[in-house]
Amino acid sequence: MAEKSSQNYGQKLISLFALLWFTGKKYSLKELSQRLKCSKQTVSRLVKDIQAAWGITIKEYTSERQKYFYIERPEGIRPELCLSEMELMVLHMCRAFARHLLGDKQFDETTMALLKNQILLPGTKMSLPQHFDSFLPGTIDYTPYQETIHTLIEAMEERKICRITYQAIRSENPKTFYIQPLKMFSRQDTIYLHARKVPSPEEPYEHPEYDPLLVVHRINKIEKTEEKFEFPQDYDFEKLFNKQFGVIKKEPFRVEVKLTGWSARFAVERIWSPDQEIKKRKDGSVILSFTSSSEKELISWLLSFRDEARLIRPEWLVKKVAEIVENLHRSYSN
Known part of the structure; x- marks a missing residue:
């Protein structure tokens, strides 16, 4: 059964015509069904409707028990x-x-x-x-969030302050506040918005310790205001996000980890931080050191390597990781 599409019949009609006309390719009935996310019967009906409505000849033939469709485009100067x-x-x-x-x-x-x-x-x-x-x-399926993304793009282009209602993952209730949207970026299949908070006319303003880093799919509501803002001259995305490990930006700290087995080979293939240092040892293990700005992300990253990674420093984080491992052991022992 073909996967259900979000397009209505008219949109599928246009999509099929555009696909056949603009590519000049020959498509099987099965391939068109998969591309348009509808049944083969619907594809056949779309072909007939295009020919009836627009007078376009869609040619078809059968090869190896597969039916194919194509449009012969008139040759001309393009x-x-x-x-x-x-x-x-x-x-x-x-x-x-x-x-x-x-x-x-x-x-x-x-x-x-x-x-x-x-x-x-x-x-x-x-x-x-x-x-x-x-x-x-x-x-994450971002289809339901297209309107939010479009509004953010418009607001960034027009330099408009936005009023948003945001549901943080650790909060029970959403909060409403005003922002200057500065940059959208993706990391590990998630779209983020980096913004600067601005005073709200509705409540007392508290200056945040850090500029808001918002997950786009957790924005419940967004409205562009008529108030414009100047893009901050001191804003440097590369310096803010691409200089240390971790998307959450807090006080940076130096990390040193020993990795063995496949984890060692996996780790050296990647750049975790521009200032990373890798020391390869004779036994095949590596000592990896780099700068991180996120304690939680570092712990998740470390535990993903199971028993093939051991944190050496900082000592305060070694103790926290040891407590987590001990709690995990108790949880599975019970």
Whole structure:
């Protein structure tokens, strides 16, 4: 059974026409059913409706017991696309890898934009989008949050202060406050918003210790106000977020960890912090040291390596990790 789509029948009609027209490819009935997330019977009905409504001839043939559809486009002079085939291929790859972050609507819009441009490639060889995909289990479906994302994009572009209602994961009730939206970014399949809090006309203002780091899917409500703000000249995303381990930014501290087995090989393949140092030992283990700004994230990262990672310093954190491990042992012993 085909996966259920968020598109209505009219949207599927346009999507099918755009796919056949702009790519010039031959698609099997099964492939169209999967792409449009509908039954094969619905695809056949869409084909008939396109031909009846727009007078477009959609040709079909059967090969190896599979039915195929395509549109023969009239040859003519077309403007050439100022992209190489490899550049367009890379865009297809980026689109596929960001599928779960885009949500259904933006993913479909991105797909159509690429397909419309694909037809303008000089020559007959086409970049094909089916080479790439995303692994989705455990990810967040951002389809229900498209309106929030669009509002944030508009607010950042127009430099408008926003009034938001936000449900923090550790709070029982949502809170409403005003922000200057500064930057959206993704990390580990989650979209974040970094903002600066501004005084609320509705209640006394308390200056936060840190600028708000908000998870986009926990924004319950967002409204753009008419009040504009100046983008802070001292804002430096690279300096704030890409200089230490951890998306949560508190007082940084130096970490030293011993890793063995596959964990050692896994760890040295990655950059955990730009200032990391790796010392390889004769027994195959490594000593990894770097700067972290988040205690909770560091502990989660450390425990993900099970018994193949041992925290050496800082000592105050070694004691906390030992308590957590002891509590885990008691929990499973019972």
